[in-house]
Amino acid sequence: MSNYLDALSVLLLISAFVLMGNKRTNAYIKSFKMQSILIAILTGVMGINSLLKDGHVDMLVVCAVVIGIKVIYIPYLLNKTCKNVAYRVEKDFYFNIPILILGCCFIVVFTYFSLSTTTGINSGNINMQVINSVSLILIGLFFMISRKKAIGLIIGFLVIENGIFVTALFATQGMPFIVDMGILMDILVAVIIMGMMAFRIDEKFVSTDGNKIKDLRG
Amino acid sequence: MVEAVYLIVQISVIILIAPLVNGIIKKIKALTQKRTGGPLLQMYYDLFKMLKKTAVVSDVSSWIFKVTPFIVFSTAVAAALIVPVTTLIKPRWFPGDLIMLVSIFALGRFFMMLAALDAGSTFGGMGASREAMISSLIEPSIIVSLITVGLIAKSTSVFEIMNFMQEIHNPLIHPVYIMSFCALVIIIIAETSRIPVDDPGTHLELTMVHEAMVLEYSGRNLALMELGAAIKQLVFITLLVNIFIPHDQLINITGFAGIGISLLVYLLKIVVVSIVIAIAEVSTVKLRLFSIPNLAALSFILSFIGFLQYFVFGG
Numbered sequence: 455m456s457n458y459l460d461a462l463s464v465l466l467l468i469s470a471f472v473l474m475g476n477k478r479t480n481a482y483i484k485s486f487k488m489q490s491i492l493i494a495i496l497t498g499v500m501g502i503n504s505l506l507k508d509g510h511v512d513m514l515v516v517c518a519v520v521i522g523i524k525v526i527y528i529p530y531l532l533n534k535t536c537k538n539v540a541y542r543v544e545k546d547f548y549f550n551i552p553i554l555i556l557g558c559c560f561i562v563v564f565t566y567f568s569l570s571t572t573t574g575i576n577s578g579n580i581n582m583q584v585i586n587s588v589s590l591i592l593i594g595l596f597f598m599i600s601r602k603k604a605i606g607l608i609i610g611f612l613v614i615e616n617g618i619f620v621t622a623l624f625a626t627q628g629m630p631f632i633v634d635m636g637i638l639m640d641i642l643v644a645v646i647i648m649g650m651m652a653f654r655i656d657e658k659f660v661s662t663d664g665n666k667i668k669d670l671r672g
Numbered sequence: 673m674v675e676a677v678y679l680i681v682q683i684s685v686i687i688l689i690a691p692l693v694n695g696i697i698k699k700i701k702a703l704t705q706k707r708t709g710g711p712l713l714q715m716y717y718d719l720f721k722m723l724k725k726t727a728v729v730s731d732v733s734s735w736i737f738k739v740t741p742f743i744v745f746s747t748a749v750a751a752a753l754i755v756p757v758t759t760l761i762k763p764r765w766f767p768g769d770l771i772m773l774v775s776i777f778a779l780g781r782f783f784m785m786l787a788a789l790d791a792g793s794t795f796g797g798m799g800a801s802r803e804a805m806i807s808s809l810i811e812p813s814i815i816v817s818l819i820t821v822g823l824i825a826k827s828t829s830v831f832e833i834m835n836f837m838q839e840i841h842n843p844l845i846h847p848v849y850i851m852s853f854c855a856l857v858i859i860i861i862a863e864t865s866r867i868p869v870d871d872p873g874t875h876l877e878l879t880m881v882h883e884a885m886v887l888e889y890s891g892r893n894l895a896l897m898e899l900g901a902a903i904k905q906l907v908f909i910t911l912l913v914n915i916f917i918p919h920d921q922l923i924n925i926t927g928f929a930g931i932g933i934s935l936l937v938y939l940l941k942i943v944v945v946s947i948v949i950a951i952a953e954v955s956t957v958k959l960r961l962f963s964i965p966n967l968a969a970l971s972f973i974l975s976f977i978g979f980l981q982y983f984v985f986g987g
Binding site for chain 1: 844845846847850851854963965966967968969970973974976977980981984985
């Protein structure tokens with residue numbers, strides 16, 4: 455069981471690296487979808503485990519909601535926004551991709567060496583799952599920093615959220631049902647609003663480049 | 673005695689199966705494009721035909737041009753000897769290890785690039801410089817990913833690593849090996865000049881890498897070069913499937929019957945991997961040449977993080 459969870463956490467880390475290595479907006483959305491599918495599998499595995507152990511079904515409900523929101527609806531929304539906004543192929547990042555991937559590697563090394571000696575969660579030792587998911591959060595943050603366009607920023611935000619969700623899942627073996635639901639609804643509303651904002655920004659300023667919004671300063 | 677059996681099985685299996693992998697990949701690609709495609713054994717017929725013909729050699733080329741096909745073929749076969757197709761044959765001595773494997777491939781590639789430059793055509797030089805770029809980008813990640821596996825197995829011999837992996841229950845769900853596996857998949861794509869890196873089916877001057885280097889060859893020499901490339905591809909696939917998807921621990925029969933069953937399972941794995949490669953090749957597009965460093969960086973970092981995980985958490 456914990457072996458499978460370890461493997462899934464490593465696959466999540468790999469998906470974050472693949473996301474970082476992408477160049478185009480469509481590819482971001484595809485990688486985000488893959489990552490969400492991995493999270494759905496993870497929730498499903500944990501849900502089946504808790505169903506067999508204690509008879510709780512709430513993790514399986516969370517799994518279904520994750521599939522509905524993160525795997526199907528948010529990628530659909532982003533694709534729609536992307537068609538309206540980011541059809542132009544432009545350079546989207548400040549540094550080239552090998553440097554960005556090396557930066558991610560430094561983040562992972564940092565997380566490993568700062569968290570691997572910490573104790574407290576999960577009977578004494580922080581395990582590899584928590585470390586991988588914390589590096590997922592930081593990689594999401596780095597992704598958000600490294601991209602200029604609005605869709606990239608939204609995806610970075612979603613990756614951070616994925617990381618937080620997975621960290622909570624690994625650290626506590628399932629949060630209270632209402633908390634999970636609240637977070638997922640929050641995310642849904644946030645993405646809808648951000649998609650609309652991106653569309654409006656594109657309409658007003660012709661580009662969704664975050665740098666150009668600096669022109670608004672007096 | 674065992675050594676002789678090992679040599680015969682190793683060389684015959686690798687040389688006989690190598691063109692089949694290309695045949696399967698081409699067939700699947702043709703089927704996805706609603707074509708019938710050539711027969712599955714087309715590459716064997718081509719090789720036979722080419723081996724019967726004499727080669728045309730340019731007047732201005734030096735001895736390197738003539739000697740390279742033999743070097744490429746013999747380095748490929750030498751590499752095939754290091755990577756066992758079945759671990760049920762246990763020779764007393766075992767030739768070479770991981771580092772030897774990488775350096776043998778590097779030798780073959782070096783002479784290939786020299787020969788491409790030697791003929792003096794513009795395509796040759798272009799292909800050689802591209803190949804040098806790709807191989808120098810990919811080589812660190814081969815070393816790091818294989819050495820990580822070697823560190824856990826406490827040996828650099830491929831045979832010992834394969835034996836060690838058989839004792840691990842299902843290596844593909846083990847975190848360290850997932851990283852090395854993903855890195856090795858990217859390496860195989862780059863090393864065997866498959867689609868995201870190089871298109872093996874094209875002769876368009878803008879995109880070809882491997883084809884540009886063998887463009888000047890004909891007849892017997894071309895057959896040796898093609899067969900050498902096919903063997904190299906099969907050796908890499910063998911390395912992948914026999915390290916990360918071991919099967920020999922499941923076979924209880926000893927002797928020739930066991931070896932036969934083991935080889936059949938091996939053949940099945942090779943066919944499955946070639947189908948997967950073909951599907952991956954159909955569903956992606958060729959990368960721009962300057963996007964290849966991204967792929968190489970991804971593969972290197974994945975193998976490096978696998979290495980790191982081994983140090984932090986143990987194998």
